[in-house]
Amino acid sequence: MTARIVNISKRWGFHGLTALKDASPGYKIIMGFFLLMTMAGLAFGLHALYVGYHHVYGVTREISWGLLIAVYIFCVVTSTGLCIISSIGHVFGGEAFMPIAKRAVFMSIIFMFGGFCIIFFDIENPFRMAIWNVFSPNFVSNMWWMGTLYGAYLLFMIIEYYFLLEQNHTLSRLMGFFGLVVGVAAHSNLGAVFGMLHGRPFWYGPYLPIYFIFSAAMSGGCAILFFTTLGWKINPEIMNQRMERAVKAVTQVTIFLISVIIFFTIWKILTGMVSEGKELIIMSLLTGDYAVNFWLFEVFLGMFLPLYLLIRSRGNNFNLILVATGLMMIGIFYMRYDIVIPGQMESVYHSLGVVEASDLLSYTPSLHEIMASLFGIGFIALTYFAGEKMLNGHQLEKHEIVPEGGYICPGCGAIHFMEEGETEEDAMKRHHRIW
Amino acid sequence: MKYPKLSLDKLINEGTGSVTVQERRKFLKLGLSIAGVYAGGTILSLTSVIGKAQASGGGVFVEKYPYNPHYSMVIRQSLCIDCEKCVDACNMTNHVPEYGYRTRILTKKYTGKLDKQVEFIPVLCNQCNKPACVRACPTKATYKDPVTGIVLMENKKCIGCKTCILACPYDARYFNVEKRAVDKCDFCWDKRLSQGETETGCSAACPTGSRTFGNLTDPENIVYKLVHQLEEQVWVIRPADDTKPNIFYMKGNMRSVDNILNEQKFKYFDPNKS
Structure with missing residues (x-):
């Protein structure tokens, strides 16, 4: 049995817990910090589950989806994006993209798990979901499809990752293809969860399902660059010519996708400004309470600054790429937040002209919501740092690990x-x- | 070729005495369907519930409803005085917790109007024929009752994803912590109608008759009569969402409505009456 484990660890480049023990003190401190964050988040989440979300969350009857949903979407968007961008290489055969596949698929699985951790503390009866999703499915519900397809997606990604470790390219490619198809279906369904709520003009329409796919690809490119360059900081050995070429290729794709999202955002704003149902919310994003979110975080940090920095980096300057994509990750989170919360700000009775619905509704995340979100984020960060060491930087070309x-x-x-x-x-x- | 000369001055006025009742009704209906378009399409929206015929301007009602009894409520807005007895009755009957509500009364303020400065609009679940919440629910925890058309909840299936709350264009749903499920108006099906009562808690408590509850398939029912008259405009809230709601709104203080309720049709239009 022991021999078998050793064999597998050799084949997979798995360094085990010894790699963590050998890590530098600074690295251990970082991991301890994220471990603490995960545990604290879990504690807050369990406390909220115990006393009832109603008492400790900032969500209301009108704004029922809060920070947790925004962070969940951030996670699953990134997960799908990692799958989309990495599939260019190991599914469709774009050779330059191949070296990023292992880390991308690993992070894609981790982000999906992180997302599930967060949604667990948002759904009021998570245990019922497992039962009734199977025994009482509603095939016209986007929510049902989203849950089911994401479940299948996660399964495919795990199998794919196994075959990637096993170096079985045929099956990993096949699983990657299924994972991509199911992932894109699941993700556009997530967009449709919002896009098919016809009582909410800010969300309603085919825009969100389409936007979500492009936005996911952008997030995926950003996440790959961020985690690869961060991995390079941790372990500079992972960079080689092939990896440098891959980073350059992903940078180019990401620059293209940021431009696409800028284009999407411009038209969302312009069409919204002439629509009766959207105008108030759009103006809130442009000049109102959400102006800082929109202009500073979403537009500046999420799009223009990374676009500029990534172009400046030429795909070679890893430090610059790390800064650009790090800021972009923050910006992308605000992009998700600015979809979820503003969509609910206008009361359904606003058009009736009644006193009760004359103002936009407001929402502030509570401590429990922030902490429960950090449970998922902490988990992702912790697993990433552990993975970098234990899986030897997800690299393929290190002589020691070639069995x-x-x-x-x-x-x-x-x-x-x-x-x-x-x-x-x-x-x-x-x-x-x-x- | 010569044309006969028409002298309009010499024509004799036929008077209204010779116009048949049918002619007059036809004319009124034509006018109303146009008025409906001008008033923001509200009459047209109503027709989606009743059938295509009324929208065509031809004026034939189609008395076909998907449910029997097809429970419905007509809210005569002008009669509401915001006493909130309906809300209290609802909370009592259905044990609605303090943080939630199944029905509420909205206030609309006006300036520069001669007759009134404020109007009250009671709102509740519209028991839509095409309910957005039912489509959105992943586990069929909320469903349209096949007999009465009431949108009901099966609490044990509710996973608490809150998609239905956001899908509802009438803000009729909230999460009930005690039931561990989303709660909503069920036309008092659980507490009253299934026990043999004929009215909901709110309509029974309403002192002015603003809330009128009944069966839309019964031509003798007050709800049927109020909806199937042409004199006064009947509308629904948020018609553009195309959910085909079953809560109808009208001003409700016109004499024509009294006539209907008193079964004195065409009192003011009798040509033989001087």
Whole structure:
């Protein structure tokens, strides 16, 4: 049994707990901080579950989806995005993108788990969900499809990750393809959860399901750059020529996708300004209570500054990329927040002209909501830092971890295993199904 | 070719005596359907519930409703005095907790009007024929009752995702912590109608008759009569959402409505009356 574990850890480049023990004190402090954040968040979440969300959350009857939903969306958007961008390489064969696949798929799974951690503390009866989603499904409900498809997506991603570790390119590609299809379906369904609420003009329409996909791709590019360059800070050895090329390619794609999102945002604002149902909310984003959120965080930190910095970095300056994408992650969170909360700010009776609904509703996240969100974020950060060490920087080309009988494929950079009597070329052909 | 000369001055006025009742009704209906369009399409929106015929301007009502009894409420807005007895009755009957409500009364203020400065609009679940909440629910915890058309809750299936609360264009839902489920108006089905009562708690408590509850499929029912008259405009809230609501609104203090209630039709239009 022990021998088998050793074997697998060798094959997967798994360094185990010893890698964590060998980490520098600074690294341990960072991990301790995120561990503390996770535990505190979990404690607050469980406390909220125990006393009832009604008492400790800032959400109201009118604004029933608060910070937790915004953070959940942030997480699942990033997860889908990581899947989309990494699929360019290992599903569709874009060679430059191949080296990022392992880390991207790993982070995609982690972000999905983080999202589920957060939504657990938002849904009032999470345990009933498992039962009635199966026994009483409503096939016309976007919420049902979102939950079901994300479940399937997570499963596919985990299987895909397993095959990536196993260096089984055929099956990992197949699973990656299924994961991508299901992920995109799930994610556009998440957009449709909002987009099909026809009583909410700010959300209603095909805009959100489409926007969510592009926005996810942008977030995915940003997340890959952020976590790869951060990984390079942690372990500079992970950078090699192939990885540098991959970072450059992802930077180019991300610059393109930021431009797409700028275009989306401009038209959202302009069309909203002439719509009776959206105008108040749009003006609140432009000049009202949400102006700082919108202009400073969403537009400046989320789009223009990263766009400028990423162009300046030319895809080579990793420090600049790290700063740009770090700020962009904050900006992207505000993008999600500015979809969820403002959509509920205008009372459904506003158009009736009654006194009760004349002003926009307000919402402030409570301490419990912030902490329960940090449970998910802390979990993601903790797992990332642990993964960087334990999985040896998710790298493929490190000589120490190439096991016996294996070699680094000159084509894809992955470790291939030769069967008995096989040449390297034959093995490469077999792995890549070239006959 | 010569045309006969028309002298309009010499034509004799036929008078209104010779116009048949049918002609007059037709004319009135035509006028009303146009008025409906001008008044923001509210008459047209009503037709989505009743059937296509009324919208066509032809003027034939289609008495076909998807449910039987098709419970409905007509709110005569002008009669509401904001005494909130309905809200109290609702809270008592359905054990609504302090933080929630199933029905409420909204206030609309006017300036520069001669007759009144304020108007009260009671709102509640519209028991829509195309309910947005039912579509949004992932687990069918909320559903349209196949007999009465009331939108009901099956509490044990509610996972508390709150999508229905946001899907509802009438803000009719809230999460009830004690029930661990979303709670909403069920036309007092649980506490009154299923026990043999004929009225909801709120309509029974209403001292002015502003809230009128009844069965839309019964031509003798007051709700049927109020909805199927042409004299006074009947509308629904947020018609653009196309949920086909079953709560109808009208001003309700016109004499024509009294006539209907007293079954004295066409009193003011009798051509034989001097």
